[in-house]
Amino acid sequence: MGSQTLSKLPVIDFSKEDLKPGTQTWFSTCKEICQALEEHGCFIVECKDVSLDLHNKIFDAAKELHDLPIDVKMKNFSDKPFRGYFSASSVHESLGIDNVFALESTQNFTNLMWPHGNDLFCTNANKIARTMIDLDRMVIRMVFESYGVEKYYDSHIVSTDYVLRLNKYKEYIEDNIGLPIHTDKTLTTIIHQNHINGLEVQISDGEWVTYDPPSHSSFLYFAGVALQVWSNNRIHPCSHRVSLSAKEARHTLGLVTFHNGVLRIPNQFVDDQHPLKYKPFDHLDYLRQQMIYSRTHKAVYPIEAYCGL
Ligand SMILES: O=C(O)CCC(=O)C(=O)O
């Protein structure tokens, strides 16, 4: 953390005092965000909202969670994809707090994991989730304003589901693949990590770049496939992976968002140069079909095959 070298990933500063709707800083930041999403599908955000104390406490709490017995962690079940416990490799484990916008969900999750309660976990998970949701909403608002579709912002937010994932990658032993190369099947993903690097992102010229957060208040923002569909292909998710090399476990928090219902492409994205690329997109159905497809074909279900025109 705290690399002084110039980042190859765009870094967007959200800590400026005058970053308020209508200001010059707001407009220039909106432009930077859309450029970053169109060019790379991701960017680093520097926030001012995460204290070092919260950063440390949430990762202590995440460690305590992952130290629970496996049969307890597996109680974190959901019939919807990407919401409950899963393990993507021999060194990876992930739990999810579904509908994390509601404090009650974090309380229920905490009580499921610790029947005698764990206030420290609940309070800090709720705090970091609120920060990440606010960040996501601000980015989405800026994206909608930039493309001149702000009238759809409120209904879009109402239809967004927020899930907080708590990921652990074991220390490096022999297999260094924490998460294989993928693009996110979400609408958006925000990653916050402890002091162990490992997330690598493929930028637009094909180069793989390690995410080295500038501070404890940094986040990596990713566009998912649903944002690609929504933007009629203006925005593309980028490939990324997690590689392990450290002798210590890597912990990350991921706020993943999904569209609840059918996502339609705003008319503003369609013209002679940009013909309509996709049918209305049912995100949950796509995730379910994607899981079935990947099991039978051992490959990702291409979005064009699912709902391309
Ligand atoms: O944990 C990380 O660093 C990345 C996680 C990720 O890529 C994902 O959950 O899709």
Ligand SMILES: [Fe+2]
């Ligand atoms: Fe990812």
